[in-house]
Amino acid sequence: MSDQHSAFVRSVADRAARHPAAATILVLALFPLVFPFHTLAINILLFGLFAAGYNITFGYTGKLSFGHAAFFGGGAYGCGILIANYQVHWALAVVFGVALGGLIALLIGLLATRTRGIYFAMVTLALAQCVYFLFFHASSLTGGDNGLRGVNVPRVALGPISIDLLDPMVKYYFMLSLVGGAVWVLARILRSPFGAILEAIRENEARARACGVNIEATRLLSLVISGMVCALAGALNAINLSTVAIDSLSYHTSGLAMMLTLLGGMGTFFGPFVGSAVFLGIEHIVTGYTERWQLIVGIVFIVLVLYFPRGIWGSILQRAGK
Amino acid sequence: MNGSAILSTRGLTRHFGGFVANRDVSVSFPQGKLTAIIGPNGAGKSTFFNMICGGLKPTAGDILFEGKSLVGVKQHHFARIGISKSFQITNLFRDLSVLENVRVAVQAIHSCFDLWSSRTGHGEWADQAEALLCMVGLQERRRERADSLAHGEQRSLEIAVALASDPKLLLLDEPTAGMSPEETRGIMDLILKLLERRTIGLVEHKMKLVMGVSDNIIVLHHGELLAQGTPDEIRSNDEVKLVYLGKAQH
Amino acid sequence: MDLTVSLIAQQLVAGISLGSIYVLVGVGLSLIFGLLTIVNFAHGALFMTGAYVGTYVFMKTGNFWLCLLAVPLATGMIGLFAERLLIRPLYGRGIDYPLLLTFGLAYVLMDVVRMLFGVQGERFDTPDALQGAVDIGVGMFPLYRLVLIVFTAAVMLALWLFIEKTRYGLIIRAGARDAQVLRVLGIDVSRVWLAVFGMGSALAGLAGLLAAPMRGVSPEMGIPVLVEAFVITVVGGMGSLGGAIAAGLLLGIVVSMTTLFAPEMAELSMFALMALTLIARPQGLFGRKGLLS
Numbered sequence: 002m003s004d005q006h007s008a009f010v011r012s013v014a015d016r017a018a019r020h021p022a023a024a025t026i027l028v029l030a031l032f033p034l035v036f037p038f039h040t041l042a043i044n045i046l047l048f049g050l051f052a053a054g055y056n057i058t059f060g061y062t063g064k065l066s067f068g069h070a071a072f073f074g075g076g077a078y079g080c081g082i083l084i085a086n087y088q089v090h091w092a093l094a095v096v097f098g099v100a101l102g103g104l105i106a107l108l109i110g111l112l113a114t115r116t117r118g119i120y121f122a123m124v125t126l127a128l129a130q131c132v133y134f135l136f137f138h139a140s141s142l143t144g145g146d147n148g149l150r151g152v153n154v155p156r157v158a159l160g161p162i163s164i165d166l167l168d169p170m171v172k173y174y175f176m177l178s179l180v181g182g183a184v185w186v187l188a189r190i191l192r193s194p195f196g197a198i199l200e201a202i203r204e205n206e207a208r209a210r211a212c213g214v215n216i217e218a219t220r221l222l223s224l225v226i227s228g229m230v231c232a233l234a235g236a237l238n239a240i241n242l243s244t245v246a247i248d249s250l251s252y253h254t255s256g257l258a259m260m261l262t263l264l265g266g267m268g269t270f271f272g273p274f275v276g277s278a279v280f281l282g283i284e285h286i287v288t289g290y291t292e293r294w295q296l297i298v299g300i301v302f303i304v305l306v307l308y309f310p311r312g313i314w315g316s317i318l319q320r321a322g323k
Numbered sequence: 324m325n326g327s328a329i330l331s332t333r334g335l336t337r338h339f340g341g342f343v344a345n346r347d348v349s350v351s352f353p354q355g356k357l358t359a360i361i362g363p364n365g366a367g368k369s370t371f372f373n374m375i376c377g378g379l380k381p382t383a384g385d386i387l388f389e390g391k392s393l394v395g396v397k398q399h400h401f402a403r404i405g406i407s408k409s410f411q412i413t414n415l416f417r418d419l420s421v422l423e424n425v426r427v428a429v430q431a432i433h434s435c436f437d438l439w440s441s442r443t444g445h446g447e448w449a450d451q452a453e454a455l456l457c458m459v460g461l462q463e464r465r466r467e468r469a470d471s472l473a474h475g476e477q478r479s480l481e482i483a484v485a486l487a488s489d490p491k492l493l494l495l496d497e498p499t500a501g502m503s504p505e506e507t508r509g510i511m512d513l514i515l516k517l518l519e520r521r522t523i524g525l526v527e528h529k530m531k532l533v534m535g536v537s538d539n540i541i542v543l544h545h546g547e548l549l550a551q552g553t554p555d556e557i558r559s560n561d562e563v564k565l566v567y568l569g570k571a572q573h
Numbered sequence: 574m575d576l577t578v579s580l581i582a583q584q585l586v587a588g589i590s591l592g593s594i595y596v597l598v599g600v601g602l603s604l605i606f607g608l609l610t611i612v613n614f615a616h617g618a619l620f621m622t623g624a625y626v627g628t629y630v631f632m633k634t635g636n637f638w639l640c641l642l643a644v645p646l647a648t649g650m651i652g653l654f655a656e657r658l659l660i661r662p663l664y665g666r667g668i669d670y671p672l673l674l675t676f677g678l679a680y681v682l683m684d685v686v687r688m689l690f691g692v693q694g695e696r697f698d699t700p701d702a703l704q705g706a707v708d709i710g711v712g713m714f715p716l717y718r719l720v721l722i723v724f725t726a727a728v729m730l731a732l733w734l735f736i737e738k739t740r741y742g743l744i745i746r747a748g749a750r751d752a753q754v755l756r757v758l759g760i761d762v763s764r765v766w767l768a769v770f771g772m773g774s775a776l777a778g779l780a781g782l783l784a785a786p787m788r789g790v791s792p793e794m795g796i797p798v799l800v801e802a803f804v805i806t807v808v809g810g811m812g813s814l815g816g817a818i819a820a821g822l823l824l825g826i827v828v829s830m831t832t833l834f835a836p837e838m839a840e841l842s843m844f845a846l847m848a849l850t851l852i853a854r855p856q857g858l859f860g861r862k863g864l865l866s
Contacts, residue, residue, distance in 0.1 A: 112848055116851065119668050192441055193442060194434045200427070213400075226438075302674070
């Protein structure tokens with residue numbers, strides 16, 4: 002590689018590092034142009050957002066949660082129920098879904114952040130199962146075991162323009178506009194004074210406390226933010242699939258968020274989307290051959306934890322830093 | 324006791340299960356003076372120190388800071404009230420830069436929940452951090468990772484971080500531990516300079532250091548207060564001599 | 574009036590038998606956490622594996638007593654392998670990693686069982702010698718469940734004797750307080766941890782076997798058990814064996830009584846108990862404050 006070439010690459014990388022949101026959105030915008038499977042691309046986009054939300058809690062705050070499905074599913078059902086049962090406008094439904102996810106995060110957070118250390122994982126799992134149980138049994142609203150159907154948003158009206166969501170490519174860019182917005186807000190938050198406090202807590206909690214940081218309140222707020230992002234992903238997914246499965250509240254979905262974040266790279270901005278692309282891509286290929294999907298997931302998990310704790314993007318960043 | 328006390332304890336006691344780490348300790352920290360807490364190993368200095376900076380809840384007794392009780396106050400309020408501490412074992416934000424270590428400590432007092440503005444936009448916090456780094460002589464190393472500093476430099480950074488909240492009472496736990504004589508002198512000079520605007524409490528092992536510069540000395544032994552007073556009073560105290568000073572070299 | 578009293582009494586006993594399973598599961602998890610500070614997310618899967626190993630051995634030999642021996646041995650060994658090969662490399666890397674790894678392990682165990690036994694569940698018939706019901710004064714009660722209660726009590730007694738009265742138990746208790754103590758004494762801490770993980774896994778498998786005649790077996794049977802085990806540990810107090818026993822029995826009784834009055838709320842009652850504990854006494858019934866800082 003010539004000197005000019007490597008200097009150019011470095012300057013681009015520098016620019017990208019300083020504007021992670023813009024770089025991420027740019028890559029995501031170009032993605033469907035090089036990737037022919039547009040329906041899969043939408044899944045990658047939405048689950049990437051889900052993982053990005055999870056990343057706030059796990060990667061940036063350093064707390065392992067097993068309950069994020071409650072936020073994702075809460076957002077999905079919140080949005081889906083309003084659209085399917087009450088014919089509410091999609092935008093309002095999405096906002097409601099996000100708010101509901103945030104509320105669930107607040108409630109779970111109030112109980113879970115009273116615990117320390119490893120308790121958090123256990124409590125979030127149990128509380129998320131509780132949410133699963135509640136939604137399962139409210140079957141008149143949620144459809145119970147059969148899931149919620151009829152979340153139909155075939156067209157989106159933006160003033161005079163009507164966007165047809167039946168074309169996967171169009172749907173992708175519509176979703177991207179919202180996902181991009183969320184990514185931008187997230188970047189802003191991470192760059193804010195609050196973001197600096199999050200870093201400090203992650204680095205050294207005792208020190209942060211001695212400096213005057215209210216650890217519990219900060220953790221609660223970051224959990225609520227995380228919940229709202231995951232809820233947005235869930236709400237958009239409900240619109241994407243026109244259904245909401247009860248499985249979106251199960252611990253499988255929480256495990257999926259963990260997996261994607263771990264695979265892509267915790268605490269990195271772009272990592273969750275990388276993880277999403279790789280994981281969903283592999284799933285797409287492997288399920289063509291075998292049903293033993295959990296075996297693969299389990300083995301990948303174990304290998305990641307043992308040998309690649311930084312994930313794919315995390316390892317790339319680490320290598321590049323040298 | 325000269326001058327009014329900025330912090331005083333009354334009957335401060337701490338039990339750990341069956342073990343009594345501190346019993347009925349009543350002392351005061353005169354305002355604007357340097358108070359040293361000394362005592363042999365196991366005297367209960369760490370426990371006492373942790374209680375007055377909010378890390379441990381007393382089993383009994385009271386702590387008064389500027390007349391108000393500190394018992395039950397959560398630890399993260401202490402920095403805002405005006406009490407700041409440095410840790411005995413260096414406890415920094417290891418992966419963050421030297422400057423960021425101090426900057427975030429400055430910011431923490433002013434703004435924790437601002438989610439929107441840019442952290443670098445508030446230049447005054449970085450400026451304050453730089454000033455503190457100059458005070459401890461670390462301004463040249465500001466961009467390096469805290470982890471990469473030598474031990475003595477890390478101890479200095481600890482103090483800078485503790486100063487970030489502009490405390491009225493600065494509590495230092497063996498700040499010169501593991502430092503060379505030169506570095507130790509530098510820290511003691513800094514401490515004396517800081518006394519111009521603050522009260523300082525110091526837990527120390529190095530007797531010579533402490534006797535030479537302190538205004539007030541608290542001697543703990545087996546968790547209880549053995550003696551309290553000026554260095555001269557302590558030097559001439561028979562009990563102290565028996566227990567502690569008798570073994571030290573002058 | 575008489576019917577209601579006997580009904581309640583029967584539910585109480587049913588609660589204790591349900592609680593016995595919870596106790597075995599909870600104690601296993603608590604042991605592992607108390608000493609290794611690892612939350613074993615494969616605990617439910619080990620429970621399930623124990624049930625399946627039992628199904629297999631019972632199918633081949635028809636001898637339930639052999640199962641009681643073989644199952645803890647089998648799941649104990651899985652635990653030993655897992656600790657040695659997979660979890661040990663993670664020590665010192667932070668408390669989250671063993672948790673994540675055991676999560677992946679759970680997935681692997683479930684799919685392996687699916688591959689060997691199929692995805693459908695099966696029944697596990699109560700062994701002939703333990704079938705039938707017994708009059709316990711307030712009504713007829715299944716013999717199997719009574720034996721279960723007695724057996725669990727015996728296992729807990731044996732465990733208590735082991736931990737309180739033997740030298741090896743002393744090592745475990747010392748290690749739970751402070752691993753440094755063991756190192757200073759020249760004891761190989763890693764072997765202690767290996768053994769404890771094996772014991773915890775063995776208990777989980779045993780619980781699965783004993784639960785099989787009551788619930789049947791399926792690859793997914795371990796999932797609710799994992800959540801139940803967590804609730805027990807939260808309510809009883811992390812790392813406290815006495816707490817796990819008390820909480821396990823309490824949970825069994827609460828769930829059983831709720832089933833009597835409001836069956837749909839039975840699962841919810843479990844979470845309500847946990848939420849209550851977190852609000853009123855976050856360290857659990859017998860937990861030590863600040864244990865987890």
